[in-house]
Amino acid sequence: MIPDGASLMIGGFMGVGTPERLVDEIVRQGKRDLTVIANDTARPAVGIGKLVGAKLLRKAIVSHIGLNPDTQKQMMAGAIEVELVPQGTLIERIRAGGFGLGGILTPTGVGTVVADGKRTIEVDGKSYLLETPLRANFALVHTFLADYLGNLSYALTARNFNPLIAMAADTVIVTAEHVVPVGLIAPDHVVTPAPVVDYLVANA
């Protein structure tokens, strides 16, 4: 379903909350020239680190690559283009993409190299950078609970980018640790509403 050259948002923070089964399948199929939008590239052989290790990425839009020497090496060699984005700006650009906004204004990065080539806008005497929305062809989401409709409820620190990327891609594919009957997740505990989920893969 995912073609070569696709852009993917992938959930997880240092591999925690990453849909490992979907990552493994992409590696098995050897999909190439991928653009990944995610918090980080994890560690070698963990989560997104597997895609880096298999040299499947053309570009990574991430906040941190410090714990994956593979990514640093491929970046220095020019094999991967890495766009480093402050973490709070990255998640808001994704939120803007998923929530139908034309961008966000953030004070983060004003007066640093992050501001290069960006518009600075003053609001009530304070300077903000205009940061543009991010969207992707696919969002690969991992959740703790999903019901058969696709309502999702996440676990602890495995939530991170997952609910935001689930809003910001054309096709949303979810792996769930547990798939439960409809009604079992209380409405108040649903974090991602079912209508945004396209495919659900049980984590058997």
Add this chain to the structure above:
Amino acid sequence: MLVNLGIGIPTLVANHVPEGVNVFFQSENGLIGTGPIPEEGMAHPTLTDAGGAPVTALPGACTFDSAMSFGLIRGGHLDMTVLGGLQVDAHGRLANWMIPGKMVPGMGGAMDLVSGAKRVVIAMQHTAKGKPKIVRQCSLPLTSARPVDLVVTELAVIAFPDERATLLETAPGVTVEQILASTEAELAVPDHVRPMQL
């Protein structure tokens, strides 16, 4: 109060909270109420810190997504952050996220933390391989245009009132002259410099 700790030396701060001081630590991956490292066999795969290492959650802890986490940071809800540093300039501006051509870990949450936290404290070694880290002007890319509030090293505590590096405290057995010799930035020395209370 709500406090966020960076990786490296700042992580050690959690071991030295005085009794009676009510602190909740935030991990920017989505946790308030981060507790100590779990005992052997008690690690939970989805309860981790910002480095992906297992932690515990204290009673009253809460978890949330990354937009909420950085809303807390950027929105002025974080009382303090303690971060590591590569360089701090004479005005208190920090560089801590890359050495061009050498080490490019990325800024992670550091730029948001320095822009948004009410109080920014840098915990770092005073020099790196004998070279001063408190410099006239940062040669490395800045983390934020906003100056930090305090720098704590093994030699000294330095603050930046009116964006001017000022010596507040000396470490036990360390003289003002030693500190000046290890500091490249011009350092104001008031009449009364306190010894560090350890």
